[in-house]
Amino acid sequence: MLKVVLCASVLLSMVSYPSVADDHRAEFGYPAGLMSICPGSTKPAVIPKSQLKYLSFVVQGNGRSRQKYSYWNARNIAKDPRINFKRRTLLVAIGYLDSPNLPISAMFANDYEDRGYNVIIVDNQRFATVHYHLATRLMRPVGKHVAEVLVQLTQYGLDPSKLELLGFSLGCHTAGFIAKHFHTMTGRNISTIAALEPSGPCFRNLGPKDRLDASDADFVQVIHTNIDGYGMAAPMGHVDIYVNGGEYQPSDISIYPCTTTCSHFRVLPLWISALKNPRKFIGLKCKDIQQARDSACYSNLPIDTVVMGLGIDKRKRGIFYLATTMEYPFYLGAKGLKEENVYWKKLTDVNSGDETEIYT
């Protein structure tokens, strides 16, 4: 009996060897826990009417001055002297644990204000500052109620073709839900979504209806900086830019790697730099995500490129690799199209020789 079992298991391991080598899940198991699978995350969530007072909108303009309006006050948003719907409008969807009073949305608000945009920051802090798993579900009704306000604003002159959504992390999916609901309610598209590092946990295994997707707006630009950590590998836009391959970012601290949090947040100064340096972040077209991960898109012909940022060519489609330096302002310009500038290939070849270098 023992012999048979032994035999069978030897045979089995021989037979299954090649696939185990390719995909260790058979050996090491499938992800099933709280962060990987997020049990129950597609269950519906509602925000009761009594809680809608916690959904508000911060309008910024006229030299950084701000005014906050509740969900019930769309008319007053339209009448705010900071708003002029002849201009473009930026709507910022904040991330997990974020608030319009924290530096991230302020940084964006200031930059877009200086570019002549109406700036509206969605204050859904109340719903984004709960257990992450619940926050991911609550962003669906948040999206719906924000869309209701936008629909009212269109009656006061907001033109959806001049409306741009900007989200970071969880906020990218919120932006997606806003746009989906706006489309359902009006049959019209919001013009663009710029999605900075859409969050992966609880969304990774969901389909296009339950997360940000290219079908949400006329043009969706997605920047990925930590796809194996807090971010998400799946392409979700018309253009998906995998910065330095999208896995992890180069560190600006010697010998200390830029791990998950560092790589996830790196997208923020990257986007600010792309706003200030509009033609300097040039991405190279890849055949697929694996090519981007491998920094192996340099020999693709014909060469196709995309310029990350507000000036992106909205006719472009596909997966792009973008090389950067390790420090602000990060851009490489045309140098980024040369393979010798791939940062991790430029690092000292830690494992290439026989040295066992000791840092002193």
Ligand SMILES: *[C@@H]1O[C@H](CO)[C@@H](O)[C@H](O)[C@H]1NC(C)=O
């Ligand atoms: C809305 O956007 C989607 C995705 O980009 C696109 O397929 C669709 O044609 C657009 N709809 C309209 C009415 O422009």
